Amino acid sequence: MRKLVLLMLFTALAAVFALNLIQSTRQELSATVDRFFSLATGGEPQAADMLAADPNEQEALLEALAVPGLFSVEDIGQAQFHSLSRASVPVQLKVGKDGIHLVHVELEKTQDGWLIGSFPQLVAVPAAIIEEILPSAAVFFSADGNRFTLARNSVNGESEINANQAGLVVSMDGSLVYFEQFAAIPINKLLTVTDETLEGEEDGFFDLADHTAYFRPGQTGLETASKEDFIVGMKDLVFYTKDSRVRAVLLPKDFVPETVRVVLNTTGFGGLGHREVRLTADTPFALTDKVAQSTQHIQAGQTLTLTLTLTADGERILAQLPSGERREFINRIFILPEGGKVRITSLRRGSPAFTPSYHGHLEVRAAGGELALVNEVPLEAYLYSVVPSEMPVSFGLVPLQVQAVAARSYAAASIYRSGFRRYAAHVDDSTASQVYNNVPEYPVSTQAVNDTAGIILTYGGEIADTRFFSTSAGVTANFEEVWHERETGAFPGTPVPYLTSRPQLRSGSLPDVSTEEGARSFFGSTAWDSFDTMSPWFRWDVEMSRTELEAVISRYLPERQKAQPDFVLTQEGSGFVSREISDNPLGELTDLRVIHRGGGGNVYELEITGENGTYRLVKEYTIRFTLRPVSIGGGRDILLQRHDGSDVKNYIILPSTFIVMNINRDNTGRITTVRFLGGGNGHGVGMSQWGVRGLAADGRSFAEILEHYYPGSTTAKAY
Numbered sequence: 001m002r003k004l005v006l007l008m009l010f011t012a013l014a015a016v017f018a019l020n021l022i023q024s025t026r027q028e029l030s031a032t033v034d035r036f037f038s039l040a041t042g043g044e045p046q047a048a049d050m051l052a053a054d055p056n057e058q059e060a061l062l063e064a065l066a067v068p069g070l071f072s073v074e075d076i077g078q079a080q081f082h083s084l085s086r087a088s089v090p091v092q093l094k095v096g097k098d099g100i101h102l103v104h105v106e107l108e109k110t111q112d113g114w115l116i117g118s119f120p121q122l123v124a125v126p127a128a129i130i131e132e133i134l135p136s137a138a139v140f141f142s143a144d145g146n147r148f149t150l151a152r153n154s155v156n157g158e159s160e161i162n163a164n165q166a167g168l169v170v171s172m173d174g175s176l177v178y179f180e181q182f183a184a185i186p187i188n189k190l191l192t193v194t195d196e197t198l199e200g201e202e203d204g205f206f207d208l209a210d211h212t213a214y215f216r217p218g219q220t221g222l223e224t225a226s227k228e229d230f231i232v233g234m235k236d237l238v239f240y241t242k243d244s245r246v247r248a249v250l251l252p253k254d255f256v257p258e259t260v261r262v263v264l265n266t267t268g269f270g271g272l273g274h275r276e277v278r279l280t281a282d283t284p285f286a287l288t289d290k291v292a293q294s295t296q297h298i299q300a301g302q303t304l305t306l307t308l309t310l311t312a313d314g315e316r317i318l319a320q321l322p323s324g325e326r327r328e329f330i331n332r333i334f335i336l337p338e339g340g341k342v343r344i345t346s347l348r349r350g351s352p353a354f355t356p357s358y359h360g361h362l363e364v365r366a367a368g369g370e371l372a373l374v375n376e377v378p379l380e381a382y383l384y385s386v387v388p389s390e391m392p393v394s395f396g397l398v399p400l401q402v403q404a405v406a407a408r409s410y411a412a413a414s415i416y417r418s419g420f421r422r423y424a425a426h427v428d429d430s431t432a433s434q435v436y437n438n439v440p441e442y443p444v445s446t447q448a449v450n451d452t453a454g455i456i457l458t459y460g461g462e463i464a465d466t467r468f469f470s471t472s473a474g475v476t477a478n479f480e481e482v483w484h485e486r487e488t489g490a491f492p493g494t495p496v497p498y499l500t501s502r503p504q505l506r507s508g509s510l511p512d513v514s515t516e517e518g519a520r521s522f523f524g525s526t527a528w529d530s531f532d533t534m535s536p537w538f539r540w541d542v543e544m545s546r547t548e549l550e551a552v553i554s555r556y557l558p559e560r561q562k563a564q565p566d567f568v569l570t571q572e573g574s575g576f577v578s579r580e581i582s583d584n585p586l587g588e589l590t591d592l593r594v595i596h597r598g599g600g601g602n603v604y605e606l607e608i609t610g611e612n613g614t615y616r617l618v619k620e621y622t623i624r625f626t627l628r629p630v631s632i633g634g635g636r637d638i639l640l641q642r643h644d645g646s647d648v649k650n651y652i653i654l655p656s657t658f659i660v661m662n663i664n665r666d667n668t669g670r671i672t673t674v675r676f677l678g679g680g681n682g683h684g685v686g687m688s689q690w691g692v693r694g695l696a697a698d699g700r701s702f703a704e705i706l707e708h709y710y711p712g713s714t715t716a717k718a719y
Contacts, residue, residue, distance in 0.1 A: 025079070025081075025087075026078055026079040028114060029079040029087055029089055029107055029114055030076045030078075030079060030089060032050065032107065032113075032114050032115075032116075033076055033089045033091060033105050033107075033116075034073065034076055035050070036050045036105075036116055037065070037071075037073045037091075040061075040062060040065035040066060041065050041066065041070075041071050041072065042066075043066040043068075047062060047065070048062060050115055050116055051115060051116050052107075052108045052110060052115040052116060052117045053117070053118070058119070060121075060122070060123045061119055061121075061122050061123075063124065064122045064123055064124035064170065065122070065124075067124050067126070067168070070095065070096060070124060070168070070170070070178075071093060071094065071095060072093075072094045073091060073092070073093060073094070074092040074093070074094050074100055075091070075092040076089060076090075076091050076092075077089065077090035077091070077092075078090075079107075084109070085108060085109040086106070086107070086108055086109070086117070087106075087107050087114075088104045088105060088106050088107065089104070089105045089107065090102060090103075090104055090105075091103050091104075091105055095170055095177055095178040096170070096178045096180055099177060099178050101172065101177055103119070103120050103172070104120075105118075105119055106118040106119070120172050120173050121171075121172065121173050121174065122170070122171075122172050123169075123170070123171045123172075124168065124169070124170050125140070125142045125143075125168065125169040125170075125171075126143070126168055126211065126213070126247075127142070127143050127166060127167070127168065127182075127211075127212075127213035127240070127247050127248045128140040128141060128142040128143070128166065128167070128168075128169045128213075129141050129164065129165070129166045129215055129222060129248070129250065130161060130162065130163050130164065130165050130166075131147070131163065131221055131222055132163055133161065133162065133163055134149070136151060136152055137149050137150060137151050137152055138150055138152055138161060138176060140169055141215065141221065141222040142169075142213075143211075143213030143214070143215070143224060143248070144224070145223075145224045147221070148171075150169070150171045150174060150175060150176040151174060151175040151176065152175075152176050160181070161179055161181075164184075164238075164250075165179075165181050165182075165184065166181070166182050166184070166213075166215075166238075166240040166247070166248045166250070167179050167180045167181040167182045167240070168180040168182075180242075182240035182241055182242045182247050182248060183240065183241045183242065184238055184239075184240055185200075185203060185238065185239045185240075185241060186236070186237075186238055187200040187201075187202075187203060187236075187237040187238065187239055188200070188201055188202055188235060188236070189201035189202075189233060189234070189235050190230060190231070190232060190233065190234050190235075190237055191232065191233075191332070191424035192205070192232075192365075192421065192422060192423070192424040193227070193230045193232060193418070193421040193422070193424075194421070194422050195208075196208055198230075198239070198246060198249075199332075199424065200237075200239070201290055201332075202290045202291060203239075203291065204291040204331055204332075206239055206241065206244075206245070206246045207244065207245050207246070208245065208246050209242075209245040209246060209247050212227075212246055212247060212248060212249065213247065213248040213249070214226055214227060214229065214248070214249050214251065215248065215249070215250050215251065216229065216250070216251040216252070216253060217252075217253035218253075225249075225251050229251060230251070230418065230421070231255055231415065231416055231418050232261055232415075232418040232420075232421055232424055232425060232426055233259060233261055233376070233415070233426070234251065234252060234255050235252065236252045237249060237250060237251055237252060238250040255416075256718070256719050257379060257411075257412045257415040257416065257718060257719070258378060258379055258719050259360070259376055259377065259378055259379060260376075260377060260378075260379050260382045260411050260414075260415055260426050260427065261374055261375070261376045261420075261424060261425040261426050261427075262374065262375045262376075262377065262382065262425060262426070262427055262428065262429050262433075262436055263372060263373065263374050263420050263423040263424075263425035263427075263428045263429075264344075264347070264373045264374070264375060264428070264429050265428060265429055265430050266347070267346075267347055267348045267349075268348075269429075269430045272372060272373075272423065272428065273368065273369070273370030273371065273372065274346070274370060274371040274372070274373055275307070275308070275370065275371070276305065276306070276307050276346055276371075277305070277306040277307075277344065277346055277364060277371055277373055278303055278304070278305050278306075278344070278345045278346040279303070279304055279306075279335060279342055279343060279344045279345060279346070279362065280301060280302060280303045280304070280342075280343050280345060281298075281300060281301075281335075281337045281340055281341065281342045281343065282300055282301070282340045282341065282343070282357075283300050283337050283338045283339050283340035284297065284298065284299055284300050284337075284338045285297075285298050285300075285335060285336060285337040285338060285342065286298070286334075286335075286336045286338075287304060287319060287321075287333060287334075287335060288333065288334045288336055289329050289331050289332075289333055289334075290331070290332075290334060291331040291332070292329075292331060296319075296321060296327070298321070298322060299322070302322035303322060303345065304319060304320070304321065304322065304335070305319070305320040306318070306319050306320075306333075306364055306371060307320075307371075308366050308369065308370060308371055309328065311328070313330070314330070315366040315367070315369070316328045316329060316330050316366055317329040317330075317333055317364060317365075317366050317371065319333070330366075332363055332364070332365040332424075333363065333364050333365075334361055334362070334363050335361055335362040335363070335364070336361045337361065341357040341358055341359055342357065342358050342361070342362050343355055343356070343357040343358075344356060344357075344358065344362075344373075349437055349438050349439075350438050350439050350440075354440065356437045358375045358377065358437065359375075359377045359378065359381035359382070359384070360375055360376050360377030360378060360381065361375075361376055362374070362375055362376075363375075363376065363424070365424070372423050372424075374423065374424055374425050375429075379408065379411060379412070379415075380449055380450075380453055380454075382411065382436065383404055383407055383408055383411070383449045384441045384445070384446050384449055385436050385437040385438075385439070385441055386407050386411070386434050386435065386436050387400055387403050387404050387407055387445040387448060387449055388400075388439050388440075388441065388442050388445040389434075389435040389436060389437065389438040389439050390403055390407060390434060390435055390468075390689075391403040391445075391689050391692075393442045393444050393445050395689075395692070395693045395696075396444075396693070396696060397444055397447065397448055397451075398696040398700075398701065398702050398705070399689070399692045399693050399696050399705075400444060400445050400447075400448035401448045401451055401452050401702035402687070402692045402696075402702045402705045402706060403448070403468075403689065403692070404445075404448045404449045404451075404452045405452050405455050405456065405457055405466075405702065405706060405715065406457070406466040406468050406687055406706070407434055407466075408452070408454075408455065408456050408718070409456040409457045409463055409464055409466040410434060410466050411426075411427065411434065412456050412463050412718050413463045413465065413466075414426050414427045414433060416463070419433075452702070454717045454718050454719050455715050455716070455717060455718070456715070456716055456717075456718045457706055457710055457713045457714070457715060457716075458713060458714055458715070458716045459497070459498050459710070459712060459713045459714075463718075464498065464710055464713045465479075465496060465499065465686075466686060466687065466710065467479070467499060467683070467685045467686030467687070468686050468687035468688070468689060468709075469680075469681070469682025469683050469684060469685065469686070469687070469688060469689070470535070470537060470680075470681040470682045470688070470689055470690060471532050471535040471537040471538060471680045471681040471682065471688055471689070471690040471691070472504045472530070472531075472532045472679075472680050472684060472688035472690075472691050473522075473523060473532070473538065473539070473601075473656065473658035473678070473679025473680035473684070474503065474504050474505055474510070474522065474528050474530040474532065474538070474679060474680075475501060475502070475503055475504055475510060475513060475522075475600045475601060475658070475684075476500075476501055476502050476504060476600055476684055476685060476686070476688070476709075477501055477598050477599070477600040477602045477620075477658075477683065477684035477685050478495065478499070478500055478501045478598050478599045478600060478685075479493065479495060479496040479499035479500070479685050479686075480492040480493040480494055480495045480496070481598030481599065481600075481602065481604050482598070482602070482604070482619070482620050482683050482684065482685050483619075483685075484566075484567075484619065489566055491566075491567070491618060491619060492604070497712060498710045498711055498712050498713050499685050499686055499710070500599075500711075501598065501599035501600035502711075504530050504531050504532060504688065504691050505528060505529060505530050505531075506529040506530070506531065506698075507529050508528060508529060510522065513597070513600060513601025514597045514598065514599055514600075514601060515597070516594065516597075516660070518601070519597060519601045519658075519660050520660045522601065522679075523539075523601065523658055523659060523660050523677055523678060523679050524660055524677050525539075526538070526539045526643050530691075530694070531688070531690075531691040531692075531693075531694030531695050531698075532680070532688055532690045532691045532694060533694070534690060534693060534694060534697075535681070535690035536642040536643065536644040536646055537642060537655060537679075537680060537681035537690070538643055538679060538680070538690075539642070539643035539677075539678070539679050540640055540641060540642045540643065540655060540678055540679070541640075541641055541675060541676060541677045541678065542629045542638065542639070542640040542641065542651075542675070542676050543673055543674070543675040543676075544629065544638060544673065544674055544676075545672065545673050546588070546589050546670070546671040546672060546673065546674070548631070548632070548635060548636075548638065549589060549627075549674055550586055550588070550589045550610075551632035551633055551635075552626075552627065552628055552629075552630060552632055553585070553586055553589070553608060553610075553626060553627070554583070554584060554585060554586055555632055556625060556626045556628060557581055557585050557586075557608075557615065557626050558580075558581040558582070558583065558585065559625075560617075560622055560625050560626050561578075561580065561581045562580075564619075564622060565578045565579075566578055566618075567617070567618040567619050567622045568581070568615065568616075568617060568618070568622060568626075569615065569616040569618065570613060570614075570615055571613065571614040571615070571616075576616050581615070582612075584612060585610065585612055585613055585615065586608070586610030586611065586612055586613070587610050587611030587612040588610060588611045588670070589608070589609075589610050589671055590609045590610055590611065590670075590671065591607075591608075591609040591663070591671075592606065592607070592608055592609075592661055592663060592674060593606070593607040593609070594606060594607075594661075595607050595616065600658070600684060601658055602620055602656070602657045602658050602684055603620070603623060603657040603658075603659060604618065604619055604620055604623075604657065605617070605618050606623050606627075606657075608626075620656070620657040620683060620684070621683070623654065623657050624653045624654040624655075624656070624657060625653060625654075627654045627676070628651075628652065628653055628654060629650070629651050629654060629676075630650040630651070630652065631650050637649045637650055638650055638651075640655070654676070654678075655678060655680065655681040655682075656678055656679065656680040656681055656682060656683075656684060657678075657684075658678055658679045658680050658684060659676050659677065659678040659679075660676075660677050660678075661674055661675070661676055661677075662674070662675040662677065686709055686710065687706075687709040687710070688709070691709075692705055692709075695708060703715060
């Protein structure tokens with residue numbers, strides 16, 4: 001009897017112990033699950049240590065749970081044991097604001113204790129667009145280019161889900177459990193693009209999120225895009241926003257470059273920031289703030305004055321109306337004429353100077369302590385001014401037609417490139433883009449534009465790079481031996497198949513101008529029947545004394561090194577490196593030496609040696625900028641003699657690098673003078689404007705001339 005009592009007591013104690021152990025283990029399991037969710041939803045890396053599986057296999061789970069504020073645990077239920085080493089814990093998981101879902105977390109007992117063994121397949125996509133709604137599912141397209149279909153049987157608010165909505169998507173085991181819809185804001189026109197902001201014409205500025213997603217329609221559905229795909233002036237976008245930040249953007253499928261946006265320089269092309277803008281029009285015009293939806297009407301001939309004012313809220317535009325009333329604007333303002341042109345009386349252009357008038361409309365924005373002034377104009381009307389600004393109208397109709405196609409192609413490519421995005425512009429009005437409105441319009445150049453309306457040059461289905469310059473030396477240069485790679489800075493750059501070195505001679509064979517002997521025989525002589533011989537720049541020469549050249553190099557070498565340090569190199573030991581150059585880099589000049597010539601004979605690497613150092617100038621512009629034929633310090637004028645017998649005093653830059661040098665020395669070997677014998681004016685790539693004139697005089701059509709300078713290219717209609 002006693003043994004029976006003891007056995008019953010032992011059994012009872014064992015049961016109590018087992019129950020306590022089970023309860024303790026259940027508490028341990030709940031605590032494990034609670035700690036995992038606490039770490040995972042906080043984005044803590046230690047959460048991965050609580051997974052039995054390879055964390056790489058659970059990367060999507062950890063990324064989903066780490067989305068700030070998306071998940072929270074409402075309740076953790078009692079663990080259920082499936083074996084001594086396996087158990088599951090029910091968890092009420094709240095997703096978003098009001099979606100609660102019951103999930104079962106599977107746990108495994110390992111030598112490191114209880115770990116999370118498996119979890120429902122949980123995925124959070126930060127930004128995706130709904131492409132299609134199916135009877136019981138939805139098709140999504142995400143920013144990483146994935147297209148996926150999710151069942152809609154358990155999503156909160158599923159009746160509000162429609163195609164073209166964008167938002168944060170959460171799925172569990174292939175079902176859509178949460179969709180946080182972003183606010184969709186239609187944007188009629190995109191203006192400013194920076195790393196941090198986007199500007200809509202009628203909606204003002206928006207801040208970008210840290211990882212904004214970009215989409216665009218493709219041939220078979222949506223495609224991913226990038227910020228580089230933005231084109232200033234593109235229409236019909238959609239910004240998807242949350243917390244006042246743009247989380248996703250839907251770009252339009254097509255874009256037609258029918259208008260160009262030009263940021264205008266000050267008088268003398270001194271910069272893009274204006275202190276004061278005075279303007280009028282020959283028709284009534286409106287002063288409009290499209291964001292604030294306010295308009296002030298001004299009569300024809302009346303003057304509007306705009307300046308910058310600083311307030312406690314930041315920069316604003318101060319407008320003085322013809323009535324004397326003053327109004328302040330925080331947004332971009334638009335000057336919209338009722339037909340006719342806007343005349344900016346605070347600007348002067350050309351020689352002799354005139355007050356420029358502009359087709360289209362003007363926009364003014366306060367930024368960086370100054371006013372930025374943009375002219376949006378139909379591309380054809382833009383060319384009415386560009387063509388006579390870039391080519392003398394005396395060249396005649398056919399050359400002007402060639403110039404019109406080249407300028408239109410350049411402008412169209414610039415529109416797609418949108419190189420002045422932070423100014424909400426495609427180009428400026430200086431030689432940095434194409435000279436615009438620097439001379440009045442002329443009937444013959446306008447006719448040339450109209451005759452070629454919409455025509456651009458293409459190569460391989462893309463807009464051709466229609467580089468042009470003033471005068472060739474009887475040969476053109478290879479593209480890659482003039483320009484470096486835009487992205488990497490590498491030089492020589494990547495060849496362009498239709499921008500290659502070609503003879504520009506009617507007759508006679510061209511010597512091998514890539515050698516010193518061939519270059520000297522060609523550039524040192526005027527006896528060549530070239531398409532460019534009518535240009536005064538076909539051949540030229542300039543002589544400078546050693547001291548004059550020393551002064552020029554000492555002045556401009558440090559400037560060029562600061563501007564493009566990778567292309568002005570200093571000798572160190574047996575090599576050359578980029579480093580800052582002192583104010584007295586040369587001492588006495590002892591030698592000039594050509595290191596490399598291009599296929600067209602253009603010098604693209606030149607060595608300068610002085611008592612204080614040896615330097616390498618790389619690229620034609622670096623050389624032309626540094627060896628300027630100008631007077632420094634009030635000495636004699638430096639005369640550049642052209643082959644038509646005319647002289648040019650103190651020319652602002654070496655006309656070209658299609659040159660040879662005669663270095664004269666005294667009987668001690670010291671340099672006395674250096675004479676530069678050269679040909680052409682400009683970089684030498686693509687189309688020579690004076691050569692166009694010569695080809696037209698030979699009876700070539702504008703299409704034949706374009707084929708001559710850009711071989712393999714074809715004309716096409718841009719619009």
